[in-house]
Amino acid sequence: MFVRITTDRTPRPNSLSDLGMTSGSNSIVSLSEFTYKKGTEIFGEKEPAEYVYQVKCGAVRSYKLLSDGRRQIGAFHLAGDIFGLENCGAHRFTAEAVVETTVRLIRRQRLEQVAETDAIVSRNLLSMTTSNLQHAENHMLLLGRKTSLEKVAAFLLEMDGRLSAAGVMALPMSRLDIADYLGLRLETVSRALSRLHEARILDFIGHNQREIVLLDRRRLARFDLPS
Amino acid sequence: MFVRITTDRTPRPNSLSDLGMTSGSNSIVSLSEFTYKKGTEIFGEKEPAEYVYQVKCGAVRSYKLLSDGRRQIGAFHLAGDIFGLENCGAHRFTAEAVVETTVRLIRRQRLEQVAETDAIVSRNLLSMTTSNLQHAENHMLLLGRKTSLEKVAAFLLEMDGRLSAAGVMALPMSRLDIADYLGLRLETVSRALSRLHEARILDFIGHNQREIVLLDRRRLARFDLPS
DNA sequence: CGGGGGCTTGAGGCCACTCAACGATAGTGG
DNA sequence: CCACTATCGTTGAGTGGCCTCAAGCCCCCG
Numbered sequence: 435m436f437v438r439i440t441t442d443r444t445p446r447p448n449s450l451s452d453l454g455m456t457s458g459s460n461s462i463v464s465l466s467e468f469t470y471k472k473g474t475e476i477f478g479e480k481e482p483a484e485y486v487y488q489v490k491c492g493a494v495r496s497y498k499l500l501s502d503g504r505r506q507i508g509a510f511h512l513a514g515d516i517f518g519l520e521n522c523g524a525h526r527f528t529a530e531a532v533v534e535t536t537v538r539l540i541r542r543q544r545l546e547q548v549a550e551t552d553a554i555v556s557r558n559l560l561s562m563t564t565s566n567l568q569h570a571e572n573h574m575l576l577l578g579r580k581t582s583l584e585k586v587a588a589f590l591l592e593m594d595g596r597l598s599a600a601g602v603m604a605l606p607m608s609r610l611d612i613a614d615y616l617g618l619r620l621e622t623v624s625r626a627l628s629r630l631h632e633a634r635i636l637d638f639i640g641h642n643q644r645e646i647v648l649l650d651r652r653r654l655a656r657f658d659l660p661s
Numbered sequence: 662m663f664v665r666i667t668t669d670r671t672p673r674p675n676s677l678s679d680l681g682m683t684s685g686s687n688s689i690v691s692l693s694e695f696t697y698k699k700g701t702e703i704f705g706e707k708e709p710a711e712y713v714y715q716v717k718c719g720a721v722r723s724y725k726l727l728s729d730g731r732r733q734i735g736a737f738h739l740a741g742d743i744f745g746l747e748n749c750g751a752h753r754f755t756a757e758a759v760v761e762t763t764v765r766l767i768r769r770q771r772l773e774q775v776a777e778t779d780a781i782v783s784r785n786l787l788s789m790t791t792s793n794l795q796h797a798e799n800h801m802l803l804l805g806r807k808t809s810l811e812k813v814a815a816f817l818l819e820m821d822g823r824l825s826a827a828g829v830m831a832l833p834m835s836r837l838d839i840a841d842y843l844g845l846r847l848e849t850v851s852r853a854l855s856r857l858h859e860a861r862i863l864d865f866i867g868h869n870q871r872e873i874v875l876l877d878r879r880r881l882a883r884f885d886l887p888s
Numbered sequence: 889c890g891g892g893g894g895c896t897t898g899a900g901g902c903c904a905c906t907c908a909a910c911g912a913t914a915g916t917g918g
Numbered sequence: 919c920c921a922c923t924a925t926c927g928t929t930g931a932g933t934g935g936c937c938t939c940a941a942g943c944c945c946c947c948g
Contacts, residue, residue: 498802500886506802521791526798556783563790564748570797571753575725575733577804578844582936609895617805619937624896641945643895659727809904836927846905851928868913870927 465538470531476518479528483520485539489513492535493606496527497614507615509569510607512596516562533606577617580659585616586626587657590636594648605644630654692765697758703745706755710747712766716740719762720833723754724841734842736796737834739823743789760833804844807886812843813853814884817863821875832871857881 467490470476476487476494487494494511508527511517517529520542549556576588589612590603597603605612609620616623627643630636635654637647648654694717697703703714703721714721721738735754738744745756747769776783803815816839817830824830832839836847843850854870857863862881864874875881 498798500802500806502886504806506805508798508801521788526795550780553777553783556780556787560783560787560790561748563787563794567790567794567797568753570794570801571725571735574735574797574800574804575727577801578733578841579727579731608893614805620894621896621938622936625936628896659729835925847926848906848928849904852904855928 465540467536467538469534469536472531472533472535474531476529476531476537477525479526480524482523483518483525483542485518486516486542486545487511487518487529488516488538490536490538492537493532494529494535494537495532495607495611495615496529498527505614506617507611508573509566510611510615512606519559519562519566521563532611582616582618582622583626583629584657584659585618586612586623586630587654589616590630590646590648591651591654591658594651598648602639602645602647604640605646692767694763694765696761696763699758699760699762701758703756703758703762703764704752706753707751709750710745710752710769712745713743713769713772714738714745714756715743715765717763717765719764720759721756721762721764722759722834722838722842723756725754732841733844734838735800736793737838737842739833746786746789746793748790759838809843809845809849810853810856811884811886812845813839813850813857814881816843817857817873817875818878818881818885821878825875829866829872829874831867832873 470492477483477485479498489511491513494515494517495507496509496511496517497505497507499505509517510532511529518525520526545555545559549559576585580588593603593605597605607615609623612618613620613623627636631638633653635648635650637649639645639647697719704710704712706725716738718740721742721744722734723736723738723744724732724734726732736744737759738756745752747753772782772786776786803812807815820830820832824832834842836850839845840847840850854863858865860880862875862877864876866872866874
């Protein structure tokens with residue numbers, strides 16, 4: 435549980451692309467790619483923030499730990515998402531690849547330089563930070579005030595919006611990850627999913643139970659109360 | 662409980678001062694002041710964000726509601742704090758005065774104009790948003806993974822750092838506010854405070870129980886686990 | 889075929905919630 | 919000055935939702 439496999443986490447330059455940070459014709463920002471194996475750490479909490487990342491494919495969890503091992507996952511980052519964006523010099527989360535994950539990356543310092551002169555890039559930085567803040571605010575409401583069933587329903591609807599393809603969502607993360615995202619135990623998550631399955635609100639396909647079809651979004655949304 | 666007293670919430674221009682938004686000699690930004698009575702709404706969730714606010718004196722709670730009335734307070738804003746800073750056009754929280762509160766305010770549009778041309782102001786905006794994000798991230802860990810005693814201990818330490826004067830902190834907010842901030846019931850908060858009082862970790866002074874002396878920060882900090 | 893990881897399910901326990909009573913204080917009006 | 923009321927905080931008793939611990943299943947992989 436507490437063993438940390440230390441691998442070479444030094445990114446190697448690979449290609450150039452768009453981090454959503456270019457402003458019009460200004461694509462000065464050079465990018466490289468790197469692939470992390472399932473379960474490996476991308477960066478650790480309090481490490482100096484050298485890079486900013488964008489998920490090309492795969493999934494990333496970022497979390498905080500208490501000293502006794504309790505874990506709170508603050509966010510999952512899926513294809514297209516940017517993470518590791520810090521204002522101060524150090525990361526405030528640990529980030530790990532949930533599955534094999536390829537990321538694009540850019541030196542933080544370089545990005546700051548560009549932001550200094552380019553108002554569009556600067557505004558994009560603010561806009562992304564605000565998005566993160568908005569997600570965190572909604573998640574506080576979930577963590578503090580929703581029941582286990584409401585939490586799981588909210589999670590499914592969030593993931594449905596972010597990774598559903600052809601009516602089926604293939605969750606990359608385990609029940610334990612979901613539990614640590616929702617402030618629950620994995621058994622509680624499992625029980626909630628079973629209840630939603632019994633109620634014919636969702637269906638499982640595939641061999642493990644990570645591929646889910648939402649049969650009745652309307653009824654699911656009723657569990658996740660509106661504000 | 663659900664009655665909302667509608668008062669005149671239109672701010673009247675009053676004075677000029679510093680919102681922490683001036684960059685060097687650039688103090689173009691004009692400010693006015695407004696005072697809200699205890700319990701009155703400053704702005705509502707989803708209202709267009711016309712102003713940005715700074716607490717001059719008093720205290721503000723910002724919160725989200727579920728449709729059945731469950732409330733999650735995302736933050737308390739005390740003297741000096743800036744709140745109501747939104748990127749999109751609408752507020753994401755409701756803000757209310759916890760006690761009689763005077764705020765400085767600035768038109769959001771005006772601030773955005775200045776930020777457009779002034780890189781320092783722009784950077785300050787990002788920096789403040791990041792602070793809010795950081796607070797929210799830590800609060801998610803608290804809400805999702807801490808016990809009631811740990812939550813209350815963390816709350817006391819936070820408030821100690823923010824409003825302790827001469828060794829005693831005068832909490833402006835009620836037990837219900839604290840509970841809704843920590844994802845607990847007010848009875849649970851009260852019990853936790855009683856336990857900490859029994860353990861001679863804190864003491865109450867004054868007639869109501871809102872003035873608190875921390876006798877042993879070291880032992881209190883042990884309840885709020887390090888990360 | 890044995891072992892391990894991930895998921896489900898059951899049984900029992902505990903922590904926080906619910907409901908209720910009570911005390912203290914402040915404000916109000918007779 | 920004293921009811922009377924409203925608000926806020928504390929405390930107790932009992933409940934319940936989620937947690938804990940455990941067993942068992944399935945699938946994959948050696």
